[in-house]
Amino acid sequence: MSTVLAPVTRLPKLSRFAWLMGLYAENHRKLDRLFVPANLASGHYLSKGASGLPLRVEVIEQHKFTTELRLTYDVRDPVTGEPDPSAHIRLYRDARQAEATHCYVGRRWQDVIGMYPPPAELIGHRLQMNTFLGKWLDHLAGQGHGVATLMPAPAPGVA
DSSP, X not given: OOOOOOOOOOOOOOOHHHHHHHHHHHHHHHHHHHHOGGGSOSEEEEEEOTTOOEEEEEEEEEOXXXXXXXXXXXXXXXXXXXXXXXXXXXXXXXXXXXXXXXEESSSOHHHHHOSSOOHHHHHHHXXXXXXXXXXXXXXXXXXXXXXXXXXXXXXXTOO
């Protein structure tokens, strides 16, 4: 009896850097669909979703090709007083990429990987931050947050 083997098709490996760039593109799509940040003026906005936990969207700055923003809940870390969780995002409109430049989920990146991490460790940390951002954006969409729920709001601490 003869044995016939199916040909093995090898798929090219995706580098960690290529995976990170893919996350940036996916996060841009999710963020743009949720809040259309390019159309928002600089300032603070609140969105109330189904959970009742208000999401704060702070558009820090609008540049020609980029938007800098911060997403957070109005929940403070009891130790540091910082909003937790919090993500600072740079949205590159021309490249259609959204990069979480830093996140605060209990600790700062310097506390996690040090001031001068090796490149592989830095890419690994960026993968974690941007994976977190993608999952958080999915959660926000599921909770009903979006451009229709955004309302202008005063800066935190301003009555």
